[in-house]
Amino acid sequence: MGLIDQAVDALETEIGNLKLNAQDAVEQLDADLSGAVYDTILTTKLGKVIGWAQKNALWPATFGLACCAIEMMAMANSRWDAARFGAEVFRASPRQADLMIVSGRVSQKMAPVLTRIYEQMPEPKWVIAMGACSSCGGIFNNYAIVQGVDRWVPVDVYVPGCPPGPEALIYGVIKLQEKILNNAGSDKARMRAA
Amino acid sequence: MNSEEIIEKLKSAKGDKLKDTEVTLGDAIVHLEPGSLHEVAEFLKSDPDLHFDYLSCISGVDYLDLEREPRFECVYELHSMDKNHSIRLRVGVPEEEPSVPTVKDLWPAAIYPEREIYDMFGLTIEGHDEQKRLLMPEEWEGHPLRRDYDLTREKVAFSHNLDFKEELVKEKVPTRYKPNQV
Amino acid sequence: MSVAEEGLLERNKDTMTLNMGPQHPSTHGVFRVVLEMDGEMVRSSDPDIGYLHTGIEKTGETKLYAHCIPMTDRLDYLNPPGNNLAFCLSVEKLLQTEIPARADYLRVIMCELTRVASHLLWLGTHALDIGAMTVFLYCWRERELILDLNEMISGVRMMTSYVRVGGVMKDATPEWIAGVKHVVDILPEKVDEYESLLTRNPIWMDRTIGAGVMTKEEAIQWSMSGPCLRASGVNFDFRKQRPYSRYQDFKFDVPVLTNGDVYDRYRVRVAEIRQSREIIKQAIENLPEGPYKVEDNKISLPDRDKLKTSMEALIHHFKLVSEGVKVPEGETYVPTEGPRGEVGFYIVSDGSGIPYRMKLRAPSFMAIPGMCAMMRGSYIADVVAIIGSVDIVMGEVDR
Numbered sequence: 001m002g003l004i005d006q007a008v009d010a011l012e013t014e015i016g017n018l019k020l021n022a023q024d025a026v027e028q029l030d031a032d033l034s035g036a037v038y039d040t041i042l043t044t045k046l047g048k049v050i051g052w053a054q055k056n057a058l059w060p061a062t063f064g065l066a067c068c069a070i071e072m073m074a075m076a077n078s079r080w081d082a083a084r085f086g087a088e089v090f091r092a093s094p095r096q097a098d099l100m101i102v103s104g105r106v107s108q109k110m111a112p113v114l115t116r117i118y119e120q121m122p123e124p125k126w127v128i129a130m131g132a133c134s135s136c137g138g139i140f141n142n143y144a145i146v147q148g149v150d151r152w153v154p155v156d157v158y159v160p161g162c163p164p165g166p167e168a169l170i171y172g173v174i175k176l177q178e179k180i181l182n183n184a185g186s187d188k189a190r191m192r193a194a
Numbered sequence: 195m196n197s198e199e200i201i202e203k204l205k206s207a208k209g210d211k212l213k214d215t216e217v218t219l220g221d222a223i224v225h226l227e228p229g230s231l232h233e234v235a236e237f238l239k240s241d242p243d244l245h246f247d248y249l250s251c252i253s254g255v256d257y258l259d260l261e262r263e264p265r266f267e268c269v270y271e272l273h274s275m276d277k278n279h280s281i282r283l284r285v286g287v288p289e290e291e292p293s294v295p296t297v298k299d300l301w302p303a304a305i306y307p308e309r310e311i312y313d314m315f316g317l318t319i320e321g322h323d324e325q326k327r328l329l330m331p332e333e334w335e336g337h338p339l340r341r342d343y344d345l346t347r348e349k350v351a352f353s354h355n356l357d358f359k360e361e362l363v364k365e366k367v368p369t370r371y372k373p374n375q376v
Numbered sequence: 377m378s379v380a381e382e383g384l385l386e387r388n389k390d391t392m393t394l395n396m397g398p399q400h401p402s403t404h405g406v407f408r409v410v411l412e413m414d415g416e417m418v419r420s421s422d423p424d425i426g427y428l429h430t431g432i433e434k435t436g437e438t439k440l441y442a443h444c445i446p447m448t449d450r451l452d453y454l455n456p457p458g459n460n461l462a463f464c465l466s467v468e469k470l471l472q473t474e475i476p477a478r479a480d481y482l483r484v485i486m487c488e489l490t491r492v493a494s495h496l497l498w499l500g501t502h503a504l505d506i507g508a509m510t511v512f513l514y515c516w517r518e519r520e521l522i523l524d525l526n527e528m529i530s531g532v533r534m535m536t537s538y539v540r541v542g543g544v545m546k547d548a549t550p551e552w553i554a555g556v557k558h559v560v561d562i563l564p565e566k567v568d569e570y571e572s573l574l575t576r577n578p579i580w581m582d583r584t585i586g587a588g589v590m591t592k593e594e595a596i597q598w599s600m601s602g603p604c605l606r607a608s609g610v611n612f613d614f615r616k617q618r619p620y621s622r623y624q625d626f627k628f629d630v631p632v633l634t635n636g637d638v639y640d641r642y643r644v645r646v647a648e649i650r651q652s653r654e655i656i657k658q659a660i661e662n663l664p665e666g667p668y669k670v671e672d673n674k675i676s677l678p679d680r681d682k683l684k685t686s687m688e689a690l691i692h693h694f695k696l697v698s699e700g701v702k703v704p705e706g707e708t709y710v711p712t713e714g715p716r717g718e719v720g721f722y723i724v725s726d727g728s729g730i731p732y733r734m735k736l737r738a739p740s741f742m743a744i745p746g747m748c749a750m751m752r753g754s755y756i757a758d759v760v761a762i763i764g765s766v767d768i769v770m771g772e773v774d775r
Binding site: 249250 | 435470472510706708709719733744746
Binding site for chain 3: 062063064065066067069071072073074077078079090092094104105107108109110113117139140141142143144145162163165
């Protein structure tokens, strides 16, 4: 009987300690967040709303270069409808676009034109490197092709394939939407818009 | 007319201007010097039986690795629309005098292939007043399709040689382009 | 650029220079043309190409013949089997082999299906440029059926690499044959639908009749080929004049019109879709039995199940994959008829398994000076219609 009593006592003290620890922890958290709660929650929520709006209305700039452009046009067509994801309005002027889908191989003569178009796009802007040639040079490892468009512009999503089917490109756009939403309201997103 | 008859007609009219003729795999082929190209081409176009009025394409070949003289060759492929026959003119261009007379007065479509030959092989075209690069950027140096021009300056980086990436990229290909300059 | 600056000093100060830059929704690829405009009329045009130069010809000089075939897919990326076929015909002419009948028929079916797909794509984008967006959505819907067939037989939607040296890649399966028959059945009513939207449409006729006229002599001088040549009155089609791949077995017409303007080119291409449908129908109904590639194992790979039992098959497979087809020395050129015109490869071989020089004769490349000659004297709105009607693909222009 003595042993059981001792065990009961030990358990009771342990439970009591845990309760005290938990209470301490909660008080600590309360103290940490009390000053900043109002501020971060408001801006984070607002940032999330802005991010949701941005991701659902990505306007691609027409930057079809080669074979991948055909699959990009197929994505905008009736079978794989990109309009469901908000990305149907292909703007011809880069000043009105926020997504540049580099679809096709970028040659040495085209690379400065690519950067110029990228610079003309207003912030926030994103780049999808569609296909193997814009991601890493593809099957063309030679003097004429830029081995990866990320040597000239920063890329957010790489979509592999030669050419990637429209369903793969839509998956890439969805991943970009997830990226926008995950970074929404954070410092990264605020720096983009600045 | 089949290929043998074409060659016979050409030899009987301009035999002294030709270096060599052959009929291989059913194609009529004529070997020429650059100096006699224009005269033979004009005859081929104006003769009523031959009437080669359509220029299909002009190719350049660099025979450096096969060690053949002359080093370069310009190959003209001609068709006839109404007579339905073809001929191939192979003009050997030596390395010491890399120039070929233009045929753009006979076939205006020749301006683009001739510019491409200048761009890719470095052969100057006499009489072509717009001798500038076609496919490569304006300030590019070198003629890419020559056999002594490297295909690429950069090896592929794998996971086993990733540490030595800086050594792999020997020298950035000179593009003479900086984004602000354009 | 420096060239435009030099030109500006010489040009007439009364004209305005307009740059239709490489990034433009209506130029069908990265094509740049600098227009000298006098008000709305174009006085002269100066094209600038090279924005898609890929160095495929030089890369081909380092690869085996079988490895060059996927590269040829990406030259004219709307006609991959046609490019493959032109390449293989030149190689097979040097090898002097006979291709079995079933392989020829399968090649013809794939090439004609791709011709239909290319013309549908052309019609969709051309109509979109001129302003008819509905046609764009309709044409591409039919094109998806053909791309599904591609995927069924080769695994890839666009760059099929189906035509190989010595035959084709894979035999036709019953599902594929049924799919082709389905496309053949529904195609005429769909083409009627597109024609009902455009051919007698007064807006379409106003915009395209009389624009970009090219006479018969000009078309031959400027080396136009394919539908552009036939719309100007020249009755020349390589499938009829120099039949290759058993095209002489099929009965089809070659549409030829005389005015040589944008409207005629449109009508020629739509008629060609109908004629291609006839060819596919005859080919799929009379598909002969037999091997789908050359039996000679020095040229085409042996069947995989023979590799387990036959020593010769194993050795041939090893040799073909590691060293490639040994093509005899020589050089040759075989012209074929692609959707854009005369496609051919000039191949120089040095006796090994790697081509010494492979050059593509691209119809769009030769058509560009002619197209710019058409633009002179037309209005700026017609420039878009003209570029669309000549149907250039920059992949084969710049190679």
